[in-house]
Amino acid sequence: MISRILLLGILLGSIKCIAQNPNQFSYAEPESKGFSTEKLEILKNYLSESGSSSMLIIVGGDIIFEWGEINKKHLVHSMRKALLNSLYGIAIARGQIDTTMTLRELRINDIEPKLTDSELDARIADLLKSRSGIYHNAAAVNNAMLVDRPRRGTHRPGEFYYYYNCDFNTLGAILEQQTGESIYTLFQKEIAEPLGMLDYEGNYTSIDAETDEAEIPNTAGYYQYERSQSKYPAYHFRMSARDLALYGQLYLDYGSWNGEQIIPKSWIDVSTKSYSVYNPQYGNAYGMLWRVRVPEKDTKRNTFFHTGLGIHMLDEYPDSKLVFVHRVNTEAEFDYNESDFYKMIRLVFNAKKQD
DSSP states (O other): OHHHHHHHHHHHHHHHHHHHSGGGOEEOOGGGGTBOHHHHHHHHHHHHHHTOOEEEEEETTEEEEEEEOTTOOEEOGGGHHHHHHHHHHHHHHTTSOOTTOBHHHHTOOOSSSOOOHHHHTOBHHHHHTTOOOOOOOOTTOOHHHHHTOOOTTSSOTTTOOOOOHHHHHHHHHHHHHHHSSOHHHHHIIIIIHHHTOSSOOOOEEEEETTSTTOOOOSSSEEEEEOTTTOSSOEEEEEEOHHHHHHHHHHHHTTTEETTEEOSOHHHHHHHTSOOEEEETTTTEEEOSSSEEEOOOTTOSSOOEEEEETTTEEEEEEGGGTEEEEEEOOTTSOOOOOHHHHHHHHHHHHHTBOOO
16 A cells, blocks of 8 residues: 555656656746746736736746747747758758758759749759749748749849748658658657657648648648648648747757767757848848847847747847747637737736846
């Protein structure tokens, strides 16, 4: 009987530890990290009213704010590019990918009308910077990408920045071609398992988005094919807020985790540099699969981030040792919009005490 009681106590203690300390994070009082508990309460009330699903704020590796269903997996939308960044950094370091290689050398092409000689000159580096000069049709393209899409042949590779899914989908195909593995298997093996992610399972499937019967499957990832547009699918991820926070902390810690260098530090530096300023008013630029804030005079390490659907966010402020993640359940009915999103960001930084 005593041994059973002891065993039950151990099990209950383990469950309590996991509940209080998900994904290897510890907790800290907001004031100890320069934030106001009172003002974070205002943020919490706003999240409840606006239709957010979850949010985490981590400072110096400690959770100071946690709200909502942080274990609930949602589509990450365009944040998928930031997830691909890590896999490219690892593959480049292993010599599986050479970013100077052109699409011609890689024997990458698309359906009719096929890529032109100029487009085939695009290097992997050009695609990573979204400066390929390729404006072929692509899967999972939204109206915002189509409104100002240049005509094919307008720009040579490397000349002009334009955020467009043709580059990102093709990068997914190149990664799989050069490594011989699925994006989802790679992410599970190279990122999720070393970090101890609790919710990402690595299972995936495919859909044909051009059929009326196409349904989005409940998997960790899926390829979205639109074969009348392109031979290359979009690759979608479902992830929880706490797993995304882990990913963000990995980048904040320069790719090192529990003494192991998972992503090369040099890759994180080079891919979070500003290569194309797309919004001078707000100082927003594009790096390699990350959005970047143009550094100011006293910036030691660039701030970088990625959004999804304009309402999801994984945001990294290395100089403040801060990561925050915001999620919305976009697979159910929602009325959360960009104005809600920007108000949420203001409330986060209003909660930070002035130095």
